[in-house]
Every structure is written in structure tokens, then in C-alpha cells.
Amino acid sequence: MPVTDCAVTTRKSLLTEENFARVVVGFVTVGFIAIVVAAAAAGWAQWRNQQYLEAIDHTRTVESRISDFSTLIERAETARRGYLVRGAFNHRQAYEEAVAPQRPLLDEIAALTADNAAQQRRVAETRALLAEQLAFQQQTITLIDQGRFDEAIAQFRNDPSITLTRQLRERAAAMLGEEGRLLGERNAAQTRAADTLFALAALAGILLLIVAAAAVTAIRRYTTDLATSRSALRALNENLEDAVEERTVDLQRANDEIQRFAYIVSHDLRSPLVNVMGFTAELDTARQQITRYFDEASANDPELAKSDAAIAAHEDLPEAIGFIRSSTQKMDRLINAILQLSRQGRRTLAPEPIDMNAMVLGIADMLQHRTSEAGAEIRIEGKLPAIETDRLAIEQIFQNLIENAVKYLKPGRAGVVTVRGRRDGKRLLYEVEDNGRGIDPRDHERVFDLFRRSGQQDQPGEGIGLAHVRALAYRLGGLISCESELDRGALFRLSLPPKFQAGEGVSQ
Structure with missing residues (x-):
């Protein structure tokens, strides 16, 4: 394929990302509205069923x-x-x-x-x-x-x-x-009430399936276009040595577009979310006024307090508004996480010599309150090898790993988090080990996926920390892996080059 044709194909594919973002936002909005309507209808049907x-x-x-x-x-x-x-x-x-x-x-x-x-x-x-x-x-x-x-x-x-x-x-x-x-x-x-409930659930399920199918179709189409553009970029390097530089430029442009796409999606998702949060607040204010009205009216007419409308104002509406508010807050946290990952991906890395013992001690001091509450201890085993890399990135990696180790300790067991390091050939190998609840071997790779979590979900979190750790490790030219068994703690092993140089990040 000629170089010019490959470049044109790549540009056309990348130009569709903004439209793709709008389509995804539309599908997410429709799906969210369907869930809210279905939940409200199901709540009403359940309430009527309870009366019967x-x-x-x-x-x-x-x-x-x-x-x-x-x-x-x-x-x-x-x-x-x-x-x-x-x-x-x-x-x-x-x-x-x-x-x-x-x-x-x-x-x-x-x-x-x-x-x-x-x-x-x-x-x-x-x-x-x-x-x-x-x-x-x-x-x-x-x-x-x-x-x-x-x-x-x-x-x-x-x-x-x-x-x-x-x-x-x-x-x-x-x-x-x-x-x-x-x-x-x-x-x-x-x-009849049960039939209505089943019908509403079926209708909501069908609508969600339609939205999901349409979203999957759009994503697959976009993925196909992206794969086509990447194939075209690979073709540039087949027979022309001088095409290497152009291919590198195009790859960088594609990565920048992916980062920009993540930012656009997050930004466009926030607009309808802010509207939902605002209208939820207005609904709650209206609900409080209605409740006060019923309270005042009930003082003169006690029977009014027993009416369906009064019960809905005091019980059903607060529950529904609380559900909407918790859902929007979770979505807001997810959007913030995507924005944070996007910003980190665009940040220019600045390598500098780092005393790893001092850095880990600083993280331990920062987490002192949490470790004291959990009855845990953070230990540094021996002298950690110094490294020349981006300080903010390496701090975020170790802070996430140590904080996760403290968070998921085994109840009833004195917690110990051990940090050690050594030189392994031409690379440096760091390990963060704990004696906590452990991770199922089937989830060793899954825990590094974005928005994925493993085991009992009794701690706050959105499944972002380890995905962020792996992304940072890749940018620093490193690799990270997990070894663990249930109830036997976990060991995270991080391999990094002793000196980071721009352009040696590991491909994701």
C-alpha cells in the first residue's frame, strides 16, 4: 500500500473519534435513563405487590x-x-x-x-x-x-x-x-401486579440489550477502523527504511488521539451527569417541601398521614432519590478516574535520581494513621537499590501497591507489608509483599484491568489503582506481575530499568 494512502486512511479513521464519542455518550445516557425508569417502575410495582x-x-x-x-x-x-x-x-x-x-x-x-x-x-x-x-x-x-x-x-x-x-x-x-x-x-x-413487574423488567432488559448491542456495534466498528489504521502504519515499514520515522510519528499521533479520545469521552459524559445531579438536587428540594406540606397538613388531618401520597413523600421518594444520587456519584468517580489516567498518559516524564528507601519511608509515614488503625506494620527489607526515573510516577506506583496491601489485610491477623529490592541482571527488581487475604490465582491478570476488582468487595474503590500502576510501569519501561493465593497474602513484583530514557516505554 502506498505511504500516502496509508496516511489518508489513518487520518480518516482518527477523524471519526469525536463522532464515536458522541454516539457512546448517547448510548450511555439512554441506558442510564432506562435503568432509572425501570428502577422507579419496579419500586412502584413492588410497593403495590406488598400491599396486595x-x-x-x-x-x-x-x-x-x-x-x-x-x-x-x-x-x-x-x-x-x-x-x-x-x-x-x-x-x-x-x-x-x-x-x-x-x-x-x-x-x-x-x-x-x-x-x-x-x-x-x-x-x-x-x-x-x-x-x-x-x-x-x-x-x-x-x-x-x-x-x-x-x-x-x-x-x-x-x-x-x-x-x-x-x-x-x-x-x-x-x-x-x-x-x-x-x-x-x-x-x-x-x-396482575407481578405480571406488571415482570413486564417492566422484561421491557427494561430488552431496551438495555438494544442499547448494549448498538454500543457494541459502534465500538467494534471503531475498533476495526483503528485496527485498519494500525495495519496501514505497519505497512509503512515493510520495505522502506526511511519510513520508520514517519511510522513513529503516526504512532505517536494515534496514541495522542487515543488519549484525547479518553478525555473527550470523559468530558462529554460529565455534561449529562452534571444535569442529572442538578435535577436530583432539585427533586430532593421539592421532596422536602412536599414532606413539610404533608407534615403540616397531617397536624390538622391525621388521616392524611396514612395516605399513599404521604407515604410516597416520606419513604418512596427519598429511597429513589438516594439511588439516583449514589449512582451519579459512582459515575462521577469513574469519570474522574478516566480523566486522571488521560492526564497521566499525556504528562511528560522527567527522570531524576531517587533514594528508594527515603521514598518508601515517606509513604509509610503518610499511611501511619491507617496502619495503626489496622494494627499493621510496613517494613523495608535491606537497602533498596536507587533508581533514576520519574519521581511522581514511581511514587504513585509504590503508594498504590502499599496502600492496597494495607487495605486488604486479613482481619484478626497482625498485618505485615514488606518492601524489598535487588538488581536482577541489567534491571532492578522491587517487590511489595503482604500477609493479607490474598488473590485468587484466576484473577492475577484480571486485577490489572481497568474497573476490575477481585475477591470480597468490602473496601471502597473503583478498580482503578492497579490498572494505573501497570500503565505507569509500562511508561517507565517496566513490567509488573502478581503472585498470590487465597488467605496467603500477595506479592507484587516490579521490574524497571535502572535509568529511564525517553522512548523505552513498554508497548501496551
Whole structure:
């Protein structure tokens, strides 16, 4: 491929990055809005489902109390007859045990069905029938207690207890039927609420899949263009020795464009994020005003405090706003991290002689408060070899490694972080070792990826530190690796040239 054609292809590919950034920002914004809407809808559906569950539980409670009441009616009548026939004390006692809870149980049923006029009417009818039933039953019991069995039998034959018992049974059955009807309605409403929740989740999932598919397509297209431009740059060096310099220039331009692209993406992401954060603050202010309104209105109308709107103002809105705020804060931290990595990638490195022992001691002093709280100790093993490199970069590497070692110590175990170094052939080898919780061997490479973390997520962080460490090590012409097992600590090994020279950074 001619040199001019390769250069043109590269420039065209690089010129599309700004449009690509806008597309990515658009996809992220749509996806974020979809997540917020889906979360709000799911919260509403869950709240409605909880209401239906409470109503169903209430209905089942009423049914249980009605069944208990019906059983007590039957037991009282059976015990009276047994006492009449045998005159045994145990039947007399069984009668008293069956009669005693009848009125309190009926009162409880009345309280539970206070919002149902039909049930209240049936409860009133049942109360009247129960009073009449108890009066006839008590007459029989009193005659038997006095030894007047003939009169008791004659009274039993003439009283309407059988009819009253049947009527009480019918009232109980009617009340159970009404509760069964309510239970059916509430079960159907709960099913509809669950169907709505599943539908919303499915819709949100489909929308996110569409957004993800479109984003992946755009990224793959951009990656293909970038790969094409890199292939074109490689072709410049096939047969022409004088094309090496031009290829180097183009590669540097590509790297600069990648850094600029990261900056553009982060900057454009921040604009909609700032809007979301601002509107969230306005929503919270409006929510506080609404809450104050309901509090003031509730003082004059206590029933207003129990309304759905008041509950939403006091409970649902704060929860939803808190979710949005935590999500935007996390995105803000991620954007700041991307900007920091972009700035570090563009910073000009300035090598200088560095006393590594003094530098590590300074880092240990800076982390003294954290190590004291964790009961940990930072040790320097022997004399660390001096190096000539960029001070800020090497400080950031060791500070991240030592800080991570202190952060992920094993609870209940005295923490020790050891820093050592030696010359390894023409290079310098530094090691930072701890006796903490360790890293799963499957995650040794994964921990160096951007936004990736390993193990239990009980410490603050966004998965940026080790990715930043590796990027800095590459820029200094070094390599970094990890050796670790779970519960046996971790060892990070950093290999660097003794003297950094511009242009000897390791390719990423």
C-alpha cells in the first residue's frame, strides 16, 4: 500500500473519534435513563405487590378467626349435650372452655372486618343469634347443676338450639364465602401486579440489550477502523527504511488521539451527569417541601398521614432519590478516574535520581494513621537499590501497591507489608509483599484491568489503582506481575530499568 494512502486512511479513521464519542455518550445516557425508569417502575410495582400481600394475609387471618368461631359453636353445643346425657364434670368444663372465647373472638372478627359493611351486618346477626343460643344453653347447664335432670331434658327438647346452631353455621359460612371472594380478588390483583413487574423488567432488559448491542456495534466498528489504521502504519515499514520515522510519528499521533479520545469521552459524559445531579438536587428540594406540606397538613388531618401520597413523600421518594444520587456519584468517580489516567498518559516524564528507601519511608509515614488503625506494620527489607526515573510516577506506583496491601489485610491477623529490592541482571527488581487475604490465582491478570476488582468487595474503590500502576510501569519501561493465593497474602513484583530514557516505554 502506498505511504500516502496509508496516511489518508489513518487520518480518516482518527477523524471519526469525536463522532464515536458522541454516539457512546448517547448510548450511555439512554441506558442510564432506562435503568432509572425501570428502577422507579419496579419500586412502584413492588410497593403495590406488598400491599396486595398484606391484604391477602389479612383475609386469611379473618378466615382463620371465622373457622375458629364456628368450631367453638359446635364444641359448646356438643359439650352441653354430653353434660345433659352423662352429667360428667369434664363435659361441663369443656362447655365453659368452648363458650369463654366466643364473644372475644366475634369482637376480633368485627374489628378485622370493620371496612366491610356486608361483613359487619353478618357479624351483628351472628352476635344476636349467639346471645340467644348462649341463653338457652345456660338454662340447660343451670338445671343440670341443680340436679333437675327431667326439667333440663324437657327444656332441651323444646329450645331452638339446633335451629340456632344451624343459623350460626350459615352465618359463618356466609362470612367465609365473602372472605373467599375477597381473597380471589386480591390474589388476582397480586398476579396482575407481578405480571406488571415482570413486564417492566422484561421491557427494561430488552431496551438495555438494544442499547448494549448498538454500543457494541459502534465500538467494534471503531475498533476495526483503528485496527485498519494500525495495519496501514505497519505497512509503512515493510520495505522502506526511511519510513520508520514517519511510522513513529503516526504512532505517536494515534496514541495522542487515543488519549484525547479518553478525555473527550470523559468530558462529554460529565455534561449529562452534571444535569442529572442538578435535577436530583432539585427533586430532593421539592421532596422536602412536599414532606413539610404533608407534615403540616397531617397536624390538622391525621388521616392524611396514612395516605399513599404521604407515604410516597416520606419513604418512596427519598429511597429513589438516594439511588439516583449514589449512582451519579459512582459515575462521577469513574469519570474522574478516566480523566486522571488521560492526564497521566499525556504528562511528560522527567527522570531524576531517587533514594528508594527515603521514598518508601515517606509513604509509610503518610499511611501511619491507617496502619495503626489496622494494627499493621510496613517494613523495608535491606537497602533498596536507587533508581533514576520519574519521581511522581514511581511514587504513585509504590503508594498504590502499599496502600492496597494495607487495605486488604486479613482481619484478626497482625498485618505485615514488606518492601524489598535487588538488581536482577541489567534491571532492578522491587517487590511489595503482604500477609493479607490474598488473590485468587484466576484473577492475577484480571486485577490489572481497568474497573476490575477481585475477591470480597468490602473496601471502597473503583478498580482503578492497579490498572494505573501497570500503565505507569509500562511508561517507565517496566513490567509488573502478581503472585498470590487465597488467605496467603500477595506479592507484587516490579521490574524497571535502572535509568529511564525517553522512548523505552513498554508497548501496551
